[in-house]
């Protein structure tokens with residue numbers, strides 16, 4: 001059987017990630033189609049961040065990662081950004097001592113020509129950032145910092161966005177806002193791979209999803225299917 | 240009064256040179272949180288490169304300045320690339336030992352080639368001007384002017400250019416910088432190059448002002464500049480300049496009223512005193528970024 005990679009934005013086969021003796025990801029396989037939202041849920045230490053960091057080129061991996069059909073081996077994340085994939089890291093990673101506009105300019109490093117157009121788009125999604133563009137990013141609230149982190153990743157005009165726990169530490173109302181914006185971003189044509197502990201929100205948003213446990217994928221399905229799954233209902237939704 | 244004003248000019252001259260060197264320590268500390276102990280020796284080599292250059296071709300001051308800055312910039316990037324980068328994720332103490340080792344290698348190589356102090360030939364016609372009883376020399380004007388000019392260029396680079404923005408971002412969170420597509424290694428290499436070129440310029444200026452050049456200069460003068468950077472708050476550029484001018488003033492004033500053997504005692508005591516009351520230096524902030 002020949003595998004046809006056409007039309008697959010991101011494909012992961014037998015991905016393994018190790019830190020010294022610890023194996024954080026134990027041979028997982030999944031794919032993300034262009035325009036799709038895929039959610040990966042799982043408990044603390046399941047290996048979600050390790051998976052995203054390996055795809056983004058920030059840590060070494062074993063197995064095969066294909067980005068638009070091309071096999072990725074680099075451990076230089078800046079090369080991956082140039083190929084159109086950006087990671088919004090866990091904990092946001094905004095530069096507290098730089099202004100909001102400078103944070104966004106750094107996000108546009110690989111795509112400086114269209115800076116003004118992209119800046120308008122990001123300000124359109126996050127009007128608060130426009131109001132505060134000259135403030136130090138460290139003065140923003142947690143929710144605003146998350147918006148800045150997402151906006152900053154969008155400045156590169158990446159086709160695929162990986163988001164590591166975008167709802168972390170946010171009040172419920174803000175979580176709703178962020179997820180609504182993620183839906184808009186996806187409607188505008190950006191493919192999303194979202195890692196979340198907030199399983200309900202992530203599964204409602206996602207077209208497809210998988211459940212990661214101790215470094216292995218133990219369930220896959222559509223977002224709606226996983227929401228109905230008894231195991232997920234008991235373990236993650238408290239029902 | 241006149242005497243004080245005269246001493247103030249001397250203090251400005253010494254402070255300018257300390258500031259140029261201190262900026263290099265502070266820039267590298269800013270991006271990598273490491274002390275580049277070889278930096279004082281890059282400063283020393285700046286003076287020797289100048290000696291070498293004018294021994295080959297007698298170039299005017301400006302040409303010597305540009306060539307020396309270029310040569311030390313290359314040296315700085317080589318040190319970063321081959322000595323520090325391979326150890327960037329190694330335990331901190333390994334990086335410290337490597338930096339000290341690098342400095343010692345440079346220093347002892349120079350000592351092997353040039354065991355004795357050498358006089359620095361004149362690069363300029365040194366005219367003495369009188370302003371209402373104050374004497375100012377061309378050399379002093381050039382040293383202070385070039386230093387202040389270079390500091391203004393650096394300030395502009397750091398605040399207003401893409402490179403400066405990226406440098407500040409690397410200082411705050413190197414891992415995230417790469418995730419945005421910014422080549423962090425290039426930014427770090429350029430930071431070393433700029434820091435080293437300022438150190439090289441300082442070496443040349445120092446050699447002209449106190450016209451002997453020796454392999455031990457990196458320790459005797461370079462360490463003072465390190466003290467200045469710490470007094471100001473290492474990692475903070477304005478702090479480095481402030482610390483340098485304070486140290487320059489304290490040293491000049493000490494020598495004016497006490498035997499010159501007290502100079503180092505006073506400067507290092509000042510360091511200790513400031514650190515007791517302001518452990519992060521005058522303008523330094525406690526580091527907030529994650530471990």
Ligand SMILES: Nc1ncnc2c1ncn2[C@@H]1O[C@H](COP(=O)(O)OP(=O)(O)OP(=O)(O)O)[C@@H](O)[C@H]1O
Nearest residue numbers: 019022024042043044045046047048049050051197
């Ligand atoms: N830099 C590291 N060094 C050593 N072990 C690590 C490192 N990073 C992660 N691990 C380990 O790998 C495993 C997976 O971690 P990972 O961060 O991928 O989990 P996660 O699913 O993102 O968890 P969380 O929901 O808490 O963010 C954990 O056991 C963790 O302790």
Ligand SMILES: [Mg+2]
Nearest residue numbers: 048049050090
């Ligand atoms: Mg995680």
